[in-house]
Amino acid sequence: MDLAYDDLINDRDRSLIVMLARGYTTTRIAREMHLSRYTIAERISKLLEQFACSNRSELVAYSYAHRFLNVGVWPPGILKAGPSPQRSA
Numbered sequence: 001m002d003l004a005y006d007d008l009i010n011d012r013d014r015s016l017i018v019m020l021a022r023g024y025t026t027t028r029i030a031r032e033m034h035l036s037r038y039t040i041a042e043r044i045s046k047l048l049e050q051f052a053c054s055n056r057s058e059l060v061a062y063s064y065a066h067r068f069l070n071v072g073v074w075p076p077g078i079l080k081a082g083p084s085p086q087r088s089a
Helices: 003-008 011-021 026-033 037-050 056-065
Strands: none
Touching (some): 011 026, 011 037, 011 056
C-alpha cells in the first residue's frame, strides 16, 4: 500500500466500507464490528464528510474509484497490498 492510501483510511473504516458495499444495514455492521449502531452511524457520517459524499452509495462508488475496494471482485473486499494483477490484452 502506498503512504497516501494508508493516510486516507484505516483498517476499521475499510472494513466498514466493505460491509456497506455488501449492502449491510447499520445494525448489522454494528453487530459484526461489536460496536453500537450509534457509533457506526457516526462513523459513516464522518466518512461521508471526509470524502465529500452525499450518501452511502456515493461513498461505496468513491471507494471503488479510489481503489479502497477491489474492482471486479464479488463479494466486495479490501484491496490487498502487493503487485497489481496483470491484465491480458
